[in-house]
Amino acid sequence: MPGVFVVLEGGDGAGKSTQLGRLAAWLTQAGREVVVTYEPGDTPLGATVRRLLLDHSSGDVSPRAEAMLYAADKAQHVYEVVRPALDAGKVVGCDRYVDSMIAYQAAGRSLDPDEIRGLADWATGGLAPDLTVVLDVPVERALGEKTDLDRMESAGAEFHARVRAHFLDLAAQDPSRYLVLPGRDDRDAIEAAIRARVEALLP
Numbered sequence: 001m002p003g004v005f006v007v008l009e010g011g012d013g014a015g016k017s018t019q020l021g022r023l024a025a026w027l028t029q030a031g032r033e034v035v036v037t038y039e040p041g042d043t044p045l046g047a048t049v050r051r052l053l054l055d056h057s058s059g060d061v062s063p064r065a066e067a068m069l070y071a072a073d074k075a076q077h078v079y080e081v082v083r084p085a086l087d088a089g090k091v092v093g094c095d096r097y098v099d100s101m102i103a104y105q106a107a108g109r110s111l112d113p114d115e116i117r118g119l120a121d122w123a124t125g126g127l128a129p130d131l132t133v134v135l136d137v138p139v140e141r142a143l144g145e146k147t148d149l150d151r152m153e154s155a156g157a158e159f160h161a162r163v164r165a166h167f168l169d170l171a172a173q174d175p176s177r178y179l180v181l182p183g184r185d186d187r188d189a190i191e192a193a194i195r196a197r198v199e200a201l202l203p
């Protein structure tokens with residue numbers, strides 16, 4: 001595949017958007033074509049799915065229904081946005097991807113991680129990132145000051161602690177494809193560490 005696929009993972013408020021913006025600015029300045037995108041919701045169909053997922057009006061959502069909705073968003077996102085950009089040789093920077101689904105729907109909701117990975121891989125056609133950056137922050141720091149929590153953010157501290165631990169587990173299983181950084185380190189230091197790893201991937 002001609003493009004480069006970089007994913008940022010981590011809890012809400014970990015700094016994913018901040019660092020994706022900085023990464024994209026640097027790549028653009030270096031003359032690269034960049035697509036910055038996110039899951040769930042960055043397609044017309046996905047935006048509708050995102051509302052269903054995050055709105056409290058969805059009520060008591062079955063963990064399996066939730067997993068299927070995330071999978072549907074991913075299938076559409078890869079089909080409409082990610083795969084075409086990679087095929088065109090662009091750098092794709094994505095805010096959340098398959099690991100979020102495994103961390104939230106398997107570890108968080110207590111479903112089988114192998115089954116969730118199977119569902120996610122089916123949805124994406126097995127498209128894997130070249131690099132996943134995990135921005136790690138303590139749960140209470142991330143959601144601490146935030147009010148007006150959405151349906152996922154309201155899942156509770158234990159849920160979010162399981163999610164956080166699972167991101168670290170996934171990264172530990174395949175260090176060559178991951179970069180784990182403390183999300184509350186200095187923004188410039190985080191940016192530099194991400195740049196160094198991405199630079200090595202550029203053709």
Ligand SMILES: Nc1ncnc2c1ncn2[C@@H]1O[C@H](COP(=O)(O)OP(=O)(O)O)[C@@H](O)[C@H]1O
Nearest residue numbers: 011012013014015016017018183184185186187
């Ligand atoms: N390294 C950092 N140290 C302290 N605060 C940060 C850092 N990076 C981002 N923030 C702040 O934390 C908040 C959440 O950042 P954001 O990039 O929106 O996270 P996410 O996209 O992961 O939810 C923002 O107010 C942002 O300015």
Ligand SMILES: [Mg+2]
Nearest residue numbers: 016017018095
């Ligand atoms: Mg964000």
